[in-house]
Amino acid sequence: MVITRQGIVATENPLASQAGVSILARGGNAIDAAVAANAAIGVIEPMCNGIGGDLFVIVYEAKTGKLYGLNASGWAPAALTPEFLRSKGHSKMPGKGIYAVTVPGAVDGWDKLLKRFGRKQMREVLAPAIRYAEEGFPVSELIAEYWADGERKLRQDTNASATYLPQGRPPGVGEVFRNPDLAWSLKQIAAHGRKAFYEGAIAKRLLAYEKQMGGVMTAEDLATFSSEWVEPISTTYHGWTVYEIPPNGQGIGALMMLNLMENFPLARFGPGSADALHVMIEAKKLAYADMLRYVCDQKFHAVPVAGMLSKDYARERAKLIDMAKAKDVAEPGRPPGMGTDTTYLCTVDEEGNMVSYIQSNYANFGSGLVADGTGFVLQNRGELFSLDANSPNVLAGHKRPLHTIIPAFASKGQVRIAFGIMGGWNQSQAHAQFVSDIVDHRMNIQAAMEAPRFTKHSFAGRDVELESRVAVPVQAELTARGHQIKVAGYFDDTCGGGQAVLRDFAAGVNYGASDPRKDGAAVPQLMGGK
Numbered sequence: 001m002v003i004t005r006q007g008i009v010a011t012e013n014p015l016a017s018q019a020g021v022s023i024l025a026r027g028g029n030a031i032d033a034a035v036a037a038n039a040a041i042g043v044i045e046p047m048c049n050g051i052g053g054d055l056f057v058i059v060y061e062a063k064t065g066k067l068y069g070l071n072a073s074g075w076a077p078a079a080l081t082p083e084f085l086r087s088k089g090h091s092k093m094p095g096k097g098i099y100a101v102t103v104p105g106a107v108d109g110w111d112k113l114l115k116r117f118g119r120k121q122m123r124e125v126l127a128p129a130i131r132y133a134e135e136g137f138p139v140s141e142l143i144a145e146y147w148a149d150g151e152r153k154l155r156q157d158t159n160a161s162a163t164y165l166p167q168g169r170p171p172g173v174g175e176v177f178r179n180p181d182l183a184w185s186l187k188q189i190a191a192h193g194r195k196a197f198y199e200g201a202i203a204k205r206l207l208a209y210e211k212q213m214g215g216v217m218t219a220e221d222l223a224t225f226s227s228e229w230v231e232p233i234s235t236t237y238h239g240w241t242v243y244e245i246p247p248n249g250q251g252i253g254a255l256m257m258l259n260l261m262e263n264f265p266l267a268r269f270g271p272g273s274a275d276a277l278h279v280m281i282e283a284k285k286l287a288y289a290d291m292l293r294y295v296c297d298q299k300f301h302a303v304p305v306a307g308m309l310s311k312d313y314a315r316e317r318a319k320l321i322d323m324a325k326a327k328d329v330a331e332p333g334r335p336p337g338m339g340t341d342t343t344y345l346c347t348v349d350e351e352g353n354m355v356s357y358i359q360s361n362y363a364n365f366g367s368g369l370v371a372d373g374t375g376f377v378l379q380n381r382g383e384l385f386s387l388d389a390n391s392p393n394v395l396a397g398h399k400r401p402l403h404t405i406i407p408a409f410a411s412k413g414q415v416r417i418a419f420g421i422m423g424g425w426n427q428s429q430a431h432a433q434f435v436s437d438i439v440d441h442r443m444n445i446q447a448a449m450e451a452p453r454f455t456k457h458s459f460a461g462r463d464v465e466l467e468s469r470v471a472v473p474v475q476a477e478l479t480a481r482g483h484q485i486k487v488a489g490y491f492d493d494t495c496g497g498g499q500a501v502l503r504d505f506a507a508g509v510n511y512g513a514s515d516p517r518k519d520g521a522a523v524p525q526l527m528g529g530k
Contacts (some may be wrong), residue, residue, distance in 0.1 A: 001444055001445060001446045001511045001512060001513055001522075002511065002512035002513070002522040002523070002524050003509060003510070003511050003512075004509070004510055004512075004524040004525070004527075005350060005508060005509055005510065005527075006024075006350050006510070006524055006525035006526070006527055007021070007024040007030065007033065007347065007348055007349040007350050007510065007524070007525040008347065008348050008501050008510050008511075008512035008522055008523065008524050008525070009021050009024070009033050009034075009037055009345070009346075009347045009522070009523050009525075010345060010346050010347070010499035010500065010501055010512045010513065010514050010520065010521070010522035010523070011037050011041055011343070011345040011499060011520050011521075012041065012045070012343055012344070012345070012422075012497060012499065012514075012515075012518035012519060012520035013040075013041055013044050013045060013140060013143070013518075013519055013520055013521075014519075014520065014521040014523065015040060015044055015132065015137055016037045016038075016040040016041040016044055016045075016345070016520075017037060017345075017520065017521050017522070017523035018128075018523055019036050019037055019039075019040035019128035019129065019132075020033035020034065020036050020037030020040075020345070020347060020523075021033065021523050021524070021525050021526075022036070022128055023036040023120060023124070023125055023128075024347075024349060024525045025525060025526060026120070026124070027119060027120075028118070028119055028120045028124070028125070029117070029118065029119050029349045029351070029353050030347040030348055030349040030353040030354055030355045031059060031113050031114065031117040031118045031347075031353065031355055032114065032118045032119055032120040032124075032125050033347045033349070033355075034057070034113070034345060034346075034347045034355040034357045035110050035113055035114060035118070035125045036125040036126070036127075036128055036129070037345050037347070038055070038106075038110075038343070038345060038357060038359055039051075039110075039125065039126050039128070039129035039186065040128050040129045040132055041343050041345065041359075042106075042129065042182075042359075042376070043129050043132045043133045043137070043179060043182060043186075044132060044137055044140075044143065045143050045146070045343060046164065046179070046182075046365070046376065046377065047143075047146045047147060047149075047150050047361070047364045047365045047377075048146065048342055048343050048360065048361060048364070049106075049342065049343040049359045049360050049361055050106070050182075050361060050376045050377065051104060051106050051107050051185065051186075051189070051197065051376050052104045052106075052361060052366060052376045052377050052378040052379050053104055053105075053106055053359060053360050053361040053362070053366065053379040053381070054072060054073040054074050054102075054104065054105040054106060054109075054359070054360060054379060054381060054403070054405070055070075055072045055073075055105060055106045055109045055357065055358065055359035055360075055405075056069075056070065056071055056072065056073065056245045056249060056357075056358050056359075056403070056405055056406060056407050057069070057070040057072070057109065057113060057355060057356065057357045057358075057407060058070075058232055058243060058245065058355070058356040058357075058407045058408070058409045058418065059113070059117055059353075059354070059355055060352075060353065060354040060355075060409065060416055060418065061117065061353060062351050062352035062353045062354075063351075067232050067243060067409060068116075068117075068229060068232075069229065069230040069231060069232040069245045069246070070109055070112060070113065070227060070228070070229055070230070071227060071228045071229075071230050071245060071246075071248070071249070071400075072105035072106060072108055072109025072112070072227035072228075073105050073227075073248065073249075073381070073400045073401075073403050074102040074103035074104050074105040074225060074379075074381065074400070075102060075103055075221075075225060075297075075397075075398045075399055075400050076102050076103075076382060076385065076395060076396065076397055076398065076399055076400075076401070077102075077103070077215070077216045077217040077218065077221045077397065078216075078218065078220070078221055078397035078398055079216035079218070079397060080099065080216050080217075080382070080395065080397060081395060081396065081397060082387045082389070082394065082395050084216065085099060085387065085395070086387070090387070091387070092387055093382060093383050093384070093385045093386065093387060093395065094382075094383065095363065095380055095383040096153065096156075096363070096367050096368050096380055097213075097367060097368070097369070098210065098213040098214060098215035098367070098369060099215070099382065100367045100380035100381075100382045100383050101210075101215065101217065101366075101367050101369065101378045101379065101380065101382060102379065102381045102382045102400075102401065103217070103221055103222060103225045104197075104378065104379060105225070105227050106359055107189060107194050107197040107198070108194050108197075108198065108225060108226060108227045109227045110122065110125075110189075110194070111193055111194040112227055112229070117353075122189060122190055122193055123190040123191065126186050126189060126190045127190075129186055130183050130186045130187060130190065133178065133179045133180070133182045133183035133186060133375070134178065134180065134183045135178070136176040136177055136178035137176065137177060138174050138175065138176050138177075139171045139172065139173060139174065139175050139176075139177055140173070140519045141173050141519060142493070142518060142519040143519065144170070144171065144172055144173045146364060147164070147170040147171060148170045149364055150164075150170070150364045150365040150368075151165065151169070151170050153364070153365050153368040154170075154365060154368065156368055157368050157369050157370060159209075159369070159370035159371065159372060160365065160368055160369065160370045160377065163179065163181060163182075163370050163375055164365070164370075166178075179375045180375070181373050181374055181375030182374070182375030182376055183375070184373065184374075184375065185197075185202055185374050185375055185376060188200065188201050188202055189202070197222075198222045198223055198225060199219075199222065199223045202374060203219065203222050203223070205371050205372055205373055205374050206222070206371050206374070206378075207219055207222070208371070208372065209369075209371035209372055209374075210371075213369065221398070230245060230246055231246070232244060232245060232246070232409065233245070233246045233251070233252060233255065233305060233309065234255070235255040235258055235259055235309050237258045237259075237261075237262055237435055237439055238262065238267075238439050238440070239412055239439075240410055240411065240412045240435070240438075240439050241410065241411050241412070242254070242255060242258060242408065242409070242410045242431075242435055243408065243409040243410070243411075244406055244407075244408055244431075245406060245407065246298070246303075246305060247294075247295040247296065247297075247298055247303045247305065247402075248295060248296055248297045248298070248400045248401065248402055248403050249295075249403045249404075249405065249406050250291055250295060250402070250403065250404055250406055250425070250427065250428050251406035251407075251408065251428065251431075252291060252295060252305065252308055252309070252428075253287045253288055253290075253291035253295075253428035253429075254287075254406070254408065254427070254428035254429070254431035254432050254435075255309055256283075256286075256287035256290060256291070256308055256309065256314065257280070257283045257284055257287045257428060257429065257432035258432050258435060258436075259309065259310075259311060259313075259314035260279075260283035260286060260287060260314050260317060260318050260321070261279060261280060261283050261432065261436060262311075262314070263314065263315060263318035264279045264318070264321075266279060266280075266436055266440040266441075267440040267441065270441075271437060271440075271441040271443075271451065272451070272452055272470060272471065272474060273474065274474045274477035274478050274481075275323065276436075276440075277454060277466075277470070277474065277478060278323065278326070278478060278481060278483075279321060279323075280429070280432065280433060280436070280454070281326070281454060281456065281464055281478075281483065282320075282321040282322075282326065282327055282330075283318075283321065283432070284428075284429045284432075284456055285327055285330035285456070285459075286317050286320060286321070286330045286333075287428070288330075288425070288428070288429075288459055289330040289331060289332040289333075289459065290308055290332045290333055290335065291428070292332070292402075292459055293332035293392075294308065294332070294335070294392065295392075295393070295402050296391075296392040296393040296402055297393075297399045297400040297401070299399070299400075300392075300396060300399050301392035303392070304335040304336070306336075307335030307336035308335045310335065310336055312336075313333070313335050313336060316333075317333055324481060325481055325482050326462045326478075326481050326482035326483045327462070328460070328461060328462055328482075329460045329461070330459075330460075342358060342359070342360035342362075342404070342405050342422040342423065342424070342427075343358070343359050343360065343422065344357070344358045344407070344420035344421065344422050344497075344498055344499055345357050345358075345499055346407075346418040346419065346420065346499050346500060346501045347418075347501065348418065348501040348502075348503050348510045348512075349525075350510070350525070352416075352503050352505055352508075354409075354416060354418045354501060354503060355418060356407035356408055356409050356418035356419065356420055357407055357420075358405045358406060358407045358420050358422070359405070360379070360381075360404075360405045361377055361378075361379045361380070362379050362380050362381045362383065362384075362404070363380050363383070365377050366378055366379040366380045367379060367380040368380075381401055381403070382395075382401060383401075384401040384402050384403065384404070385399075385401045385402075404424050404425060404427060405422075405427065406420065406427050406428065406431070407420045408420055408431050410435060410438070413506075414504060414505040414506040415502065415503070415504055415505070416502065416503045416505070417438070417445065417500060417501070417502045417503075418500065418501050418502075419431075419434060419445070419498060419499070419500035419501075420498055420499065420500075421434060421449075421496040421497065421498030421515070422496050422497055422498060422518075423455070423493070423494065423495070423496035423497070424457065425457050425459075426455045426457065426494070426495060426496045427496065429454070429455060429456065430453060430455070430495065430496040430498065433451070433453050433454070434448050434449065434498070434500075437451045444511070444513075445500040445501075445502050445511060445512075445513040446500075446513040446514075448500075448513075449498055449499075449500055449513045449514070449515045450491075450515070450516060452466070452467045452469040452470045453467055453495040453496070454466050454467075454470075454495070455488075455494055455495045455496065457494075461484070462482050462483055462484045463484045463486065464478075464483050464484065464485060464486070465485075465486045465487075465488045465492075465494060465495065466478075466485055466486075466487060466488065467487075467488050467489065467490065467491070467492050467495055468487050468488065468489060468490050468492075469490055469491075475487070491515075491516045491517045492517065493517045493518065495517065496515075496517065497515040497517035497518035497520070498515045498517075498518075499512075499513065499514055499515065499520060499522065500512070500513040501513070501522070510524075512524065
């Protein structure tokens with residue numbers, strides 16, 4: 001772990017971590033540093049995140065001891081309806097192209113975070129990102145791999161190719177990449193705030209491109225959008241309290257998993273044991289079945305949050321876990337009260353303010369579309385809507401889709417942990433595993449981040465991926481119980497990559513952790529550096 005009395009910024013790229021730390025050194029707090037790091041990683045890792053995407057944040061304010069949640073996920077254009085898409089020949093939500101694009105929420109999220117909690121102006125926190133975009137940065141190993149994976153999508157759009165394949169190919173490891181168009185966009189935001197993006201010069205370019213591509217997003221869709229402050233939801237797990245953002249995000253799935261897991265003696269089973277893994281895999285199936293069935297934008301359809309988090313409900317659902325046999329299909333239950341590519345970062349400052357922060361374009365390079373002169377891809381988050389009229393997640397104008405990206409937070413006594421683990425539908429199951437490693441197996445945050453993980457990206461079936469570090473006899477025992485195992489790499493990013501920071505308020509000491517499944521680092525602030 002990184003251990004210091006000063007601040008820490010943990011991201012999946014050291015350059016972005018340093019951008020955040022530089023803001024701490026100039027008197028900024030954890031919130032300022034988080035926005036600076038996110039802006040920088042949007043330049044450095046453009047396939048995974050950027051100002052064309054959404055974000056969710058949990059803020060811990062040290063002086064009050066309160067948690068605040070921010071849902072900055074964008075909504076669908078008002079005219080983007082199931083009927084419209086069917087008239088265009090779509091039988092399901094498209095995963096790329098203009099009809100997958102929802103209003104990006106990130107910039108409005110930056111604005112709300114800085115105005116409520118920040119000490120610095122937008123122009124100050126965006127300065128490092130603007131410099132990276134103008135002067136360039138050397139591409140790291142993992143990002144070069146991600147870039148190559150997105151080449152085919154980029155070639156399908158002229159602007160995307162011109163922006164991200166400047167030499168007619170993806171940049172390789174160590175090559176310096178510059179993005180002057182993105183520098184322009186960031187300068188507009190630095191000078192004019194959120195208005196530049198939703199009503200000003202950037203909005204004009206976005207809307208002209210929408211019209212050119214046959215999209216239906218309007219000036220009103222952009223101008224009237226607002227991210228929302230929300231109350232984090234929580235559950236307890238063996239004396240710890242674990243927090244997530246409420247639906248429309250999948251975070252409730254992590255809390256439901258923990259409620260199910262609490263009915264089994266995971267501490268006695270031991271880390272990496274067949275029994276412990278079996279319980280968590282089966283709990284994942286049950287929790288995700290409910291999450292997929294019920295989670296949506298709560299403004300459009302009631303989500304039985306209290307019932308889904310009920311300990312009594314978890315005890316009944318836990319009875320469906322057969323310790324001898326893997327379940328093939330997990331059906332959603334009836335909770336009481338019924339009527340992929342991402343960046344995670346976290347920060348802590350020397351006062352104990354903490355930020356758990358996640359941001360994404362959804363798929364690699366999102367929709368694959370770049371509006372003229374803007375330098376960033378538009379997200380394809382709309383793919384997570386349904387066209388099924390019976391689904392609570394059915395597409396509707398100004399509705400937010402079911403969301404995969406989730407920041408998390410945990411507390412016990414004088415200890416607070418901000419953490420998150422990336423990777424589409426991997427996230428809730430990875431959160432639950434991380435918490436179990438901290439609570440049941442008493443690992444520190446770095447050990448818990450490094451511990452072998454499983455992931456199951458599908459919802460039905462007995463398939464599951466295990467990192468190769470899971471002991472071979474354990475793999476054999478799980479196979480005997482009916483699990484269909486695919487062995488992943490040693491530290492495999494299909495199992496997610498994450499970051500964590502911990503604050504021990506009793507000692508006034510901060511700790512940081514960074515996942516080896518990514519290129520990142522937890523970087524401490526220089527002592528006395530203000």
